[in-house]
Amino acid sequence: MSKIPNAFKNGKAFIGFLTAGDPSKEKTIEYILAMAEAGCDLVEIGIPFSDPGAEGVIIQEANIKALKNKITTDDVFDIVKEVRKQTDIPLVFLTYINPVLFYGYGKFFSKCKEYGVDGIITPDVPFEEKEEISGVAKNNNIDVISLIAPTTNERIQKIASDASGFIYLVSSLGVTGVRSEITTDLGTIIKEIKKVTDVPTAVGFGISTPEQASEIAKVSDGVIVGSAIVKIIADYGENAKKPIMDYVKSMKEACNN
Amino acid sequence: MTKIKICGLKREEDINIVNKFKPDYIGFVFAKSPRKIDFNKALKLKSLLNNDILSVGIFVDEKIDKIIEGFSKGIFEIVQLHGEENNQYIKKLKNESFEKNKKNLKIIKAIEIKDNFDLEEFQDIDYYLLDSGKGSGKIFNWNLIQNINKPFFLAGGLNENNIKEAIFKIKPFAVDISSGVETNGFKDENKIKNIIGDVKLANGRYGKYGGRYISETLMNEIIHLEEEYEFFKNDPEFKKELNTLLNEYAGRPSLLYYAERMSKDLGGAKIYFKREDLNHTGSHKINNVLVQGLLAKKMGKTRLIAETGAGQHGVATATVAAFFGMECEIYMGEEDIKRQVLNVYRMELLGAKVNTVTTGTKTLKDAVNETFREWVGRFDDTHYIVGSTVGPHPFPMIVRDAQSVISKEAKTQILEKEGRLPKAIIACVGGGSNAIGSFYNFLEDEEVELIGCEGAGKGVDTPDNAATMTNGRIGILHGMKSIFIQSNHGQIAPVYSISAGLDYPGIGPEHAYLNDIDRTKYVPITDDEAVEAFEYLSRIEGIIPAIESAHAIAYAKKIAHKFDKEDNIIVCLSGRGDKDVSDIAKFRGVDLNE
Numbered sequence A: 001m002s003k004i005p006n007a008f009k010n011g012k013a014f015i016g017f018l019t020a021g022d023p024s025k026e027k028t029i030e031y032i033l034a035m036a037e038a039g040c041d042l043v044e045i046g047i048p049f050s051d052p053g054a055e056g057v058i059i060q061e062a063n064i065k066a067l068k069n070k071i072t073t074d075d076v077f078d079i080v081k082e083v084r085k086q087t088d089i090p091l092v093f094l095t096y097i098n099p100v101l102f103y104g105y106g107k108f109f110s111k112c113k114e115y116g117v118d119g120i121i122t123p124d125v126p127f128e129e130k131e132e133i134s135g136v137a138k139n140n141n142i143d144v145i146s147l148i149a150p151t152t153n154e155r156i157q158k159i160a161s162d163a164s165g166f167i168y169l170v171s172s173l174g175v176t177g178v179r180s181e182i183t184t185d186l187g188t189i190i191k192e193i194k195k196v197t198d199v200p201t202a203v204g205f206g207i208s209t210p211e212q213a214s215e216i217a218k219v220s221d222g223v224i225v226g227s228a229i230v231k232i233i234a235d236y237g238e239n240a241k242k243p244i245m246d247y248v249k250s251m252k253e254a255c256n257n
Numbered sequence B: 001m002t003k004i005k006i007c008g009l010k011r012e013e014d015i016n017i018v019n020k021f022k023p024d025y026i027g028f029v030f031a032k033s034p035r036k037i038d039f040n041k042a043l044k045l046k047s048l049l050n051n052d053i054l055s056v057g058i059f060v061d062e063k064i065d066k067i068i069e070g071f072s073k074g075i076f077e078i079v080q081l082h083g084e085e086n087n088q089y090i091k092k093l094k095n096e097s098f099e100k101n102k103k104n105l106k107i108i109k110a111i112e113i114k115d116n117f118d119l120e121e122f123q124d125i126d127y128y129l130l131d132s133g134k135g136s137g138k139i140f141n142w143n144l145i146q147n148i149n150k151p152f153f154l155a156g157g158l159n160e161n162n163i164k165e166a167i168f169k170i171k172p173f174a175v176d177i178s179s180g181v182e183t184n185g186f187k188d189e190n191k192i193k194n195i196i197g198d199v200k201l202a203n204g205r206y207g208k209y210g211g212r213y214i215s216e217t218l219m220n221e222i223i224h225l226e227e228e229y230e231f232f233k234n235d236p237e238f239k240k241e242l243n244t245l246l247n248e249y250a251g252r253p254s255l256l257y258y259a260e261r262m263s264k265d266l267g268g269a270k271i272y273f274k275r276e277d278l279n280h281t282g283s284h285k286i287n288n289v290l291v292q293g294l295l296a297k298k299m300g301k302t303r304l305i306a307e308t309g310a311g312q313h314g315v316a317t318a319t320v321a322a323f324f325g326m327e328c329e330i331y332m333g334e335e336d337i338k339r340q341v342l343n344v345y346r347m348e349l350l351g352a353k354v355n356t357v358t359t360g361t362k363t364l365k366d367a368v369n370e371t372f373r374e375w376v377g378r379f380d381d382t383h384y385i386v387g388s389t390v391g392p393h394p395f396p397m398i399v400r401d402a403q404s405v406i407s408k409e410a411k412t413q414i415l416e417k418e419g420r421l422p423k424a425i426i427a428c429v430g431g432g433s434n435a436i437g438s439f440y441n442f443l444e445d446e447e448v449e450l451i452g453c454e455g456a457g458k459g460v461d462t463p464d465n466a467a468t469m470t471n472g473r474i475g476i477l478h479g480m481k482s483i484f485i486q487s488n489h490g491q492i493a494p495v496y497s498i499s500a501g502l503d504y505p506g507i508g509p510e511h512a513y514l515n516d517i518d519r520t521k522y523v524p525i526t527d528d529e530a531v532e533a534f535e536y537l538s539r540i541e542g543i544i545p546a547i548e549s550a551h552a553i554a555y556a557k558k559i560a561h562k563f564d565k566e567d568n569i570i571v572c573l574s575g576r577g578d579k580d581v582s583d584i585a586k587f588r589g590v591d592l593n594e
Helices: A025-037 A057-068 A073-084 A097-103 A105-115 A127-132 A134-139 A153-161 A186-196 A210-219 A227-239 A241-255 B012-021 B039-048 B064-072 B087-101 B163-170 B189-202 B216-232 B236-249 B260-266 B285-298 B312-324 B334-339 B341-349 B364-377 B395-403 B405-418 B433-442 B509-516 B527-541 B547-562 B578-587
Strands: A013-019 A042-046 A091-094 A119-121 A146-148 A167-170 A201-204 A222-225 B003-007 B025-029 B054-059 B078-081 B106-112 B127-131 B152-154 B174-177 B209-213 B256-258 B270-275 B303-308 B327-333 B353-357 B382-384 B424-429 B449-457 B473-477 B479-484 B520-526 B568-573
Touching: A013 A025, A013 A057, A013 A201, A013 A227, A013 A241, A025 A042, A025 A073, A025 A227, A025 A241, A042 A057, A042 A073, A057 A227, A073 A091, A073 A097, A073 A105, A097 A105, A097 B473, A105 A134, A127 A134, A127 A153, A127 B209, A127 B216, A146 A153, A153 A186, A153 B216, A167 A186, A186 A201, A186 A210, A210 A222, A210 A241, A222 A227, A222 A241, A227 A241, B003 B054, B003 B189, B012 B039, B012 B189, B025 B039, B039 B064, B054 B064, B064 B087, B087 B106, B127 B174, B163 B174, B163 B189, B209 B509, B216 B285, B216 B364, B236 B285, B256 B405, B260 B270, B260 B527, B260 B547, B270 B405, B285 B303, B285 B312, B285 B382, B285 B395, B285 B433, B303 B312, B303 B364, B312 B327, B312 B341, B327 B334, B327 B364, B334 B341, B334 B353, B341 B353, B341 B578, B353 B364, B364 B382, B395 B405, B395 B433, B395 B509, B405 B433, B405 B568, B424 B433, B424 B547, B433 B449, B433 B509, B433 B568, B449 B527, B449 B547, B479 B509, B509 B520, B520 B527, B520 B547, B527 B547, B527 B578, B547 B568, B547 B578
Parallel strands: A013 A042, A013 A222, A042 A091, A091 A119, A146 A167, A167 A201, A201 A222, B003 B025, B003 B174, B025 B054, B054 B078, B078 B106, B106 B127, B127 B152, B152 B174, B270 B568, B303 B327, B303 B382, B327 B353, B424 B449, B424 B568, B449 B520
Antiparallel strands: B209 B479, B256 B270, B473 B479
8 A cells, every 4th residue: 555645644744855876875775764753754765867857956966976876776776675674654756767667667666566665756757648657557556646837727637636646736837946936826726636636735846945845835735845955965965864854854844834 | 648449350461450550459340330240250350469459349239148258258358339228238248247257348338429419428338439320430520529528439430631630639538440441341551550650640659659758847838839830830821931931041942963973983873962951051950940930939939949969950040040030049068069169159140149068978968958957947938949850749740840841852853853763862860850851751652762870989889879779779868759878777878979960869759660660771870981971072072061961971882882873862961061170170180270
């Protein structure tokens, strides 16, 4: 059974992201566990890719570092295996589709099931191409997380009614990265989503401060933060555990203020 | 994605055809019809059918036991009911077939659409099939379809002429075709091939390649672009404006030039050059940017962005931006900027801003990434002119249509000059736009060999090459499923060619498909061979070709002697070589900048 619903049982969810293998395989394991301990409700683990088209510079840099460390898809599964020995926190992969295609869809999703990965986010597979992986993911009980953007408009209900796990609502146009301001009318989009599904909606892209988290949690079921955490890892390298924990605590608290 | 069913198969030849072109479903008719067959025949046909194709049994008010017998024998996985079967009948069929086989029999219920049509609800079915009558082969009024609460097959009079419109307008779960792919009452291989191609293309597919693998944020913009393009490409006003631009501004039609000295020197076929190098801006790229620039203008965009490798597409984009009075930004890899100083200055002269891309390999691939990143943040006023037959659908189609002017002209010209078709067409391939343009109108002439020449850099066995077809495998990047050069674990590999325009790790999805069905072939040409051809053509014909085009010339040199003197071959001279002069000098150990 997918553990994703657990992420939304403890007030508004805080979802954190990091890139596997940045700064090292061992540190990724340590940082995921630290995030879980600090109150993170779900962790997105990024599988590094040479051409991360949806990412801004911060996460691009993390991908380059991880690939320099020669992190492979099997290494990422190893990370999950170690993490699973110590925590039941819901885990989803964030990956571009090519490394998964290369690995083999059947093998990839059966490993997800075996190692306890609950879902997958593929930013380059929109709803219309979902058949690429939806069948094999379903057979292995892995949720394929649907993305909805500020521009989705008349396709919102079609996408939402087919969603499982949670819905990833992209806050703004553009690529990932810290933003000073989010201007999209998220409330209206979420209302549209709620008309057709009970699957929770979490908002990501550009969120970094507790003030933003608090604001967005008021209209959504959760907040997703990537670049801000990856930036802490870039700044503190091997010694990022404490700053990550402090940050996650403050964000989780802000989500439920 | 709309699926396709070919209905009414009755011969082993029919099965051979569908096994080759792979529709999603086929149908066996067990009701009164010219296409009726019995269970024995169907069992034999099913045993020959490819496992990826599901079969559907078609019945009219049949006894439930009889249907279950066919299902149990494995003749079909799905049943299609065309009679007066009611909810009670359907429930019974569903339950009893499950009890007997422990497998779910999927049910399609056919509905006749009439003017006063009121959808009767069937609870236990999986799909509707909407038809104008019991396989009458006539079109019904598609506007009558509304609020259907289950996926449906669209049937009735579908053929090559209306299938794309049907998918575009109605977006059915599947289309069902029978008489539309027959000639004299029998299934016709060519019609089946064409209609499956059309259905896939309506889905943005070339066989298994293509598609639109892009972020959700861009999806509606891409769908909108396709709608606008489908409208304007048939709009007389748009076509007229475009023609004027191509003829009066770009200098079309381009010459088909007989390279007599070269032909005699090589002692084989007569070699003709399609002189795209003589177009305004010096390459075939202008054909595409005029189409997309004009389209962008019609869509109300005021800003154009583009990636560039060699700088030819960047120059062409900057040119139309200047011409239409639009803002323009070009993304170019740091490595390519070093190689193509002249083109960078040219773009700036035309009023474009050139952005240096410093991520990844700092070449064309990363320039594409950066342009997409820019576009996803700003598309209300901005159109991304993709420069080759790559990217998400509809770009490979738009660029191919735009470049197909090359082969359209070339075909007329060669028939005028020689009275016969060429033995071969040769073009260089990076993303593949001049190649697909050169091939397109000859695809139907199976006797014409179509050859793409890839940048093999320092050799296909070295790490320094860009020979995608030779060394690549299936992958997904830049919005498309195609063939890409990849390192272990599915990372896109760094590639290399002396030619910045061929220095790309992928190839357009239509090329990948044409290669799969053996209609085209792709050969690697090394830096050494290309440079040698560059120098050869300069001396023998007084034409300095682009280093990209020199790859095609190198292959022509290799094979010309294999043909008779009466034969002819066409080489696409896709661009002129001024931009490459300093690089070639450097390759020969001369530094012009010192």
